[in-house]
Amino acid sequence: MSKNKKMVWNVSLIVALLVLLFVLEQIMPSGSMLFTVLKKGAIYALVAVSMNLLNGFTGLFSLGQAGFMLLGAYTYAILTIPAQSRGSVYQYYDGGIIHFAIPAPLALIAGGLIAAAFAFLIGLPVLRLKSDYLAIATLGFAEIIRAVFQWDKLGPLTNGSNLLRSFPTFQSVLYPFIVSGICIALIVMLINSTYGRAFKAIRDDEIAAEAMGINLAHHKRLAFVISSFFAGISGGLLAMYQTTIQASMFKSAMTYEILLIVVIGGIGSVTGSCISSFLFIACSEWWLRFLDNENFYIGSFHVPLLRAGFRKVVFSIVIMAMVLFYRQGIMGTKEFSVEALQGFFKKLLRRKGVKEAGDAHE
Amino acid sequence: MDWITRNLPYLMAGISVGGQYALIAIGYTMVYGILRLINFAHGDIFMAAGLILVYSATVMPMYIAIPLMIILTVLIGFMVERVAYKPLRTAPRMSIMISAIGVSYLLQNLALYVTGGLSQQYPAIPWISDTITIFGTTTKRVTVITPVLTLVLVVLLVLLIKYTKIGMAMRAASRDFETSQLMGIKINSVVSMTFIIGTFLAAIGSFLFFTNYTGVTPTVGAMPGLKAFVAAVFGGIGSIPGAVIGAFIIGICENIIKGVGLTTFSDAFTFALLIVILIAKPTGLFGEKEADKV
């Protein structure tokens, strides 16, 4: 396919998706779980892709995602709470020390920048560490950030450990899709650039990459900072989705969830991360919820074992099975594309054709 | 004297919790030493041990329930290794670590399902749970027993590793996994043995921990688990005395930090310590030189 044709395909698919979402919003009741899942799924897709950029494409095993999301979410919330609401939000701290509010898109970007700045500082010492030591050090940093944000001495800025709320949120499901879409597109462009190739070279063999003239420290730091920037933005989006935020939400369990999404989607596949984040959110929030219902009947058969928490057991068994037996994840390192789909069907047809020919031969 | 009665409780709590971390940390350090795996599920096995005793103590007398708890916990540790880690022996290190996170997730959710998400009250253990008075401070007897028992167990373990055949095999495997295989060491049984010892000590640690802090919740193992891991890194991964000393230091520092009023940072401190040690002296206090750490 020519480059132009690809462009046309891309644009028309994106437009079709947005139109589809728009139509859905008009025809479906707004309370439907579908929109909850789509909103949260789009946000998680972004953070999963940002984690994949680090873990899958650069080979840096970082577990600091929740910490960077916290930074993004707090920056967004602190900067956008309208001045007249601050008195009631910061009720224990006399309205806090910030008395202005900036527009939401700017605050989202500011959230990303703050996360990136912290990533730069944290990266200076920890990026020298390797594999699981890097993982545990970044996990540690995320925990430290969480503790600092809960400190009541910083209360006038962060509202201590209390909820931040009353900041602007989004109503339409299009908002997170557009923001996440733009961010993911940027990440994809980065992956396909010279930098992306350098990242992959580092992942595959550090020593060889260095011998080829790639500045290891520089590229690792770049990947870490960029990944954190997008984690920060998704943190801001998450704040908008949740409508209230609090430091205690951003526990290491959140990072583990994102990591599992990346693994299920396939480490090193952007589309895999996106697909799996929607599946993951849909399963955990929606499709499996019936398993928690004690009085669930199939016909007149009272299904045993069902009670609160069963959904999570089933879910974690599925995840465990994926991790053990389907290590490649949904997409492996491949990407989903029209060409691949065409190729798949062609192959299918050809095989069928061959088979028929074979049958005819007999 | 007054100063002692004021501050002794912090120190005693620190030593006691340090001993409990030490027993968990040994499991981490041994597994890491051989498999290069941060066994994230270790803290959850510790929690599972607590739950097993909660439930078994309601139907049987304590002198049966406690050994049963230890046996079942060891069994869980053994099974986790066989089911979740062994198939991934040749896979990249990241996959096996993810598998560990998966096991941890599964154990927590199972516990959530079984307990209905409620905190379970740990039974009072005769004699060990009794209150005693030392230097004018009242505390539970377990606070005093913990460090002693920990040291005894560690000495036994060190002897086992130094002087028995399986101990020698463990040392060989942790020095060089592939070569030891070539030398005819049955690596699977060595790994299983490591997990059995690790979970046995975690079961004892859990027993002591929950006698002191009597609530068992599904996520109760996560923090002690991470702290014990930090202790293992602090002491130098692979080194048993290192893990024990690291655990005591972390336990005591944590309580001193709470004592001086910086309670928000009592957990964060542990991680700060971890990062400092990783950057300043990646091999820990007693660790051997290792190339693949930094």
Next chain:
Amino acid sequence: MKKRGLTLALTVAMVSAVLAGCGGSGGGAAGSTSGGAKVVKIGVYEPASGDNGAGGKQETLGMQYANSKTPTVQIGGEEYQVELEIVDNESSNDKGPSAAASLVSSNVSVVLGSYGSGVSIAASDVFKDAGIPAIGVTCTNPQVTEGNTHYFRICFLDPFQGTVLANFANENFSAKKAYILTKLGDDYSTGLGHYFKEAFTGLGGEVVEETFQEGNSDFISYITSAKNAGADVFFAPVSTEAAALIIEQASAQGLTIPLMAGDTWDSNVILNAASGKDVQIYVTTFYQEGGNAEFDNGIKEWINADNTAKANNGGDDTIAAVTAMGYDAYYVALEALKAAGSTDPAAVNEALWKVTYSGVSGEIAFNETGDALRDVAYVKCANTQTGAWDFVAVQGVK
């Protein structure tokens, strides 16, 4: 290239989600019919797991008991079957909104809950956007109802409760210094601690404040600090989970000063933890067992007849105040439905402002912020011998 793959992937995910959605959400409009009788759904937004799981389950029990006693309601001259739609918000501010969204998607007319102020605040906007009114049962933090018109509440508020507790500490123990222990990130805990401190320092007292992290189970250092500070009372408005640990360790450390707390501690979890130990525990609460003999006997019988209910109540038939509050909340919801004459959430919301109801926990009517007009709290003391609550005083604020 990859971008297109991505878009396609999203499309596929979308379409599959939509298909599943059409299959899954066959809830129909509010007030649907099922098997002849018309049905009205009341959402129950309560924790069944996590920190506040024990309390949430007890509160839900009250609603279930009320539902078993009065399973139907007359709305606009027609008889409706009342169905409780129960979700678990996991005591977690980030899981709560999703649970709330699932209530919204099953078309409930009104929501009851939650136990715990943080989760109520966190889900508030979900209900607001869906136009569904919510009745807070025992969420005592002022921020739950402040600045919105859809959240109501039938219990007293923390500024009141904190003042009552401070007065009580001051009058009964002549306390000059209080040690306040709150949990980080728990709005109820921080809020009540704050109002207690305000009231207590207002009375000329002195406070020492400390906080603990979620998941902390070692309270020995805190107890030692309280002793060293020379505090006269130990005030710990925390979840029952942490409370059980605090009581256990306080008794092991030989803490002799009274432990005080708010409504969360009025639970058999506390009684069990304190039984046989040398501790003094004082709590403020909404309802005192024995306040309404008919309700007490009825619910005890109901709990004893149902093993699940008994297990959810913590294994015995002690009546928690939150159960009585849950019971009252259910009837307030029914009153609102009757007054609205419709199952439409907006109509119910409108009607709620004027609802008055005489419940087992007292008279309930709402003021202009949607809060109940309550001016008394019961003070109880845990009897460590009998394992029951002893009534101490009815306290108001002058």
